[in-house]
Amino acid sequence: MHSERGSPSAAGLDLHLDRPRGRIREGVMEAIRDAIRSGRLVPGLQLPSSRALASDLGVARNTVASAYAELIAEGWLTSRHGSRTLVAQRTPEVVRSASPPPYRRPLRRLDHDFRPGRPDLASFPRTEWSRAVKRALNAAPFEAFGYSDPQGRLELRNALAHYLARARGVRAQPHNIVVCSGVAEGLSLLARALAEGGVAAIAVEAFGLHTQWESLAKAGLHCPPLEVDSHGADVVALHDLAEVGGVLLTPSHQFPTGVSLHPDRRAAAFDWARRTGGVIIEDDYDGEFRYDRRPVGALHGVDPEHVIYMGTASKSLAPGLRLGWMVLPNRLVGAVVRQIGEYGETSGFVDQLTMAEFIVSGSYDRHIRTMRAQYRRRRQQLVAAVAESSPATTVAGTPAGLQVLLELAEDDASVLRRQQAWRRLGVEGLDRYRHPESVSRRNGLVVGFAAPAPSAWSAALDALIQLLP
Numbered sequence: 432m433h434s435e436r437g438s439p440s441a442a443g444l445d446l447h448l449d450r451p452r453g454r455i456r457e458g459v460m461e462a463i464r465d466a467i468r469s470g471r472l473v474p475g476l477q478l479p480s481s482r483a484l485a486s487d488l489g490v491a492r493n494t495v496a497s498a499y500a501e502l503i504a505e506g507w508l509t510s511r512h513g514s515r516t517l518v519a520q521r522t523p524e525v526v527r528s529a530s531p532p533p534y535r536r537p538l539r540r541l542d543h544d545f546r547p548g549r550p551d552l553a554s555f556p557r558t559e560w561s562r563a564v565k566r567a568l569n570a571a572p573f574e575a576f577g578y579s580d581p582q583g584r585l586e587l588r589n590a591l592a593h594y595l596a597r598a599r600g601v602r603a604q605p606h607n608i609v610v611c612s613g614v615a616e617g618l619s620l621l622a623r624a625l626a627e628g629g630v631a632a633i634a635v636e637a638f639g640l641h642t643q644w645e646s647l648a649k650a651g652l653h654c655p656p657l658e659v660d661s662h663g664a665d666v667v668a669l670h671d672l673a674e675v676g677g678v679l680l681t682p683s684h685q686f687p688t689g690v691s692l693h694p695d696r697r698a699a700a701f702d703w704a705r706r707t708g709g710v711i712i713e714d715d716y717d718g719e720f721r722y723d724r725r726p727v728g729a730l731h732g733v734d735p736e737h738v739i740y741m742g743t744a745s746k747s748l749a750p751g752l753r754l755g756w757m758v759l760p761n762r763l764v765g766a767v768v769r770q771i772g773e774y775g776e777t778s779g780f781v782d783q784l785t786m787a788e789f790i791v792s793g794s795y796d797r798h799i800r801t802m803r804a805q806y807r808r809r810r811q812q813l814v815a816a817v818a819e820s821s822p823a824t825t826v827a828g829t830p831a832g833l834q835v836l837l838e839l840a841e842d843d844a845s846v847l848r849r850q851q852a853w854r855r856l857g858v859e860g861l862d863r864y865r866h867p868e869s870v871s872r873r874n875g876l877v878v879g880f881a882a883p884a885p886s887a888w889s890a891a892l893d894a895l896i897q898l899l900p
Contacts, residue, residue, distance in 0.1 A: 543891035544882040546857035547834035553884035567784035581771040583610025587787040600728035622650035624766040630676035637869035656866035663692035689828015704737035722807040722830040821899035833881035
C-alpha cells in the first residue's frame with residue numbers, strides 16, 4: 432500500500448507496506464519492523480501521518496496510532512514535536528540483523544590526477560550551465576517532455592550543425608546528425624549498422640583505446656591495425672587490406688601519440704574511400720584544443736559522403752554529461768537510427784536542450800577559449816619543466832589536446848621498476864594503448880595535463896617532474 436500525502440517534509444514519504452494479515456495492529460507493526468530490518472526505511476526517515484497510513488491501508492486511524500506508539504516504546508520509531516514520527520537512529524536488532532553491504536572494489540587513490548583524456552572538472556562552468564538549463568526549460572515546448580526523437584532534439588542538431596561548420600569545418604545538416612550518449616555508444620551503434628550492411632572489417636590505429644576496438648569486435652568486425660609514426664596512421668596500407676570497409680582515425684590529434692595526420696596521408700585516405708566505397712570514421716575527440724595555430728579542420732569538410740564525424744562534450748565540458756554526436760552520410764542515417772531504436776537511447780532532453788542553448792548563446796565558445804588558454808599554459812609549463820629537469824625525455828606530438836606522450840631514453844625494465852610511482856599519478860605506459868597485433872616497439876608514458884584542478888596544478892607538476900629520469 433502507498434501513501435501520497437504531500438511532500439516528505441510535510442507528511443512523510445510515499446510508503447509501501449504489505450497489507451496486514453491476522454490481527455491488524457500487530458500486522459502493521461510487523462510490516463514496519465520488516466521494512467526497517469531490510470533497510471527500506473532508513474534511520475531519520477519521516478513516516479506518513481497515522482491518518483494518511485490508515486487511509487492507504489484501509490484500517491482505523493487509532494489502529495495505526497497505537498502501532499506507532501508501541502514501536503516508539505520498543506525503540507523502532509521516535510516521535511518529534513508536531514507529532515512527526517521518524518525511524519529511530521539506532522535500533523540494536525536492526526544492527527544485528529542487517530545484511531553486510533555488497534563488496535565494492537575500492538577506487539585507486541591518486542596523489543595527483545594525470546590520467547589522459549580527462550578535462551579539468553573543477554573548471555566546469557556551473558553558473559553559465561545553470562542559466563542555460565533555466566532558459567532551455569522555460570523555452571521548451573510541452574512535447575519535449577514526452578518520448579524523444581531517437582535522432583536527438585532538433586534544437587541541438589540545429590545548434591551543432593552551425594557550430595561544427597563554423598568551428599571545425601564540418602559540412603553538417605541537422606538531418607545528418609545523430610545525438611548519442613557519447614562516442615563509445617555512438618561507435619557501438621555505428622559498428623552494428625556497418626556490420627549489418629555487409630562490412631567485415633574496420634582498420635584502426637595501432638595505438639588507441641581498446642574499448643573502441645572491443646566495440647567494433649562485439650559487432651563482429653575484424654580490426655587490423657595501421658602502424659603510427661610521426662606522420663600519423665599509415666593509411667596507405669589500406670590499399671593492401673581487401674576485406675576492410677572502413678577505418679577509424681583520430682586525424683587532428685592522434686590518441687595517444689599526439690601527432691596529426693599528414694596532408695599526404697589525408698589525401699591517401701580520401702583516395703582509398705572513394706575508390707573502394709569505404710568509410711572514414713573521424714573521432715574528433717579534442718579537436719578544439721590546438722595551441723600553436725588555428726585548429727586543424729576536420730576530414731569531414733572535404734568529403735562528407737565518405738566521412739563519419741564523431742564529436743563529444745566529454746573533453747570540452749565534462750564526461751558526466753553523456754553527450755556525443757555523429758554526422759553521418761545520408762545513406763547511413765536510417766541504419767544507425769534503427770540501431771538506436773533496438774539497442775540504445777539518446778541523452779535526456781534537458782541536457783540536449785541545455786547544450787543547444789549553451790552553444791547558441793555563445794557560452795560554449797567562451798568556455799572553449801577559456802580552457803584552451805588554460806591548457807595551453809599548462810602544456811607550455813610541462814614542456815619547459817621536462818626540458819629543464821630531464822633533457823633525455825622528449826615530449827612527442829603536436830601542441831594540442833589534453834595529454835602528451837613522454838618518450839624516454841631508458842629501457843623498458845627501468846620504466847617498469849618505477850611503475851607503481853607513476854600509477855599513483857595516474858600516468859599510463861604507452862603499451863597500454865598498443866594494439867595486440869601491432870609490431871611497434873615505441874616506449875613512453877602518456878601524461879594527461881588537464882585533469883588537476885587549477886589550485887593543484889603546481890604541486891602536481893612538481894610531483895611529475897620528480898619522477899622523470
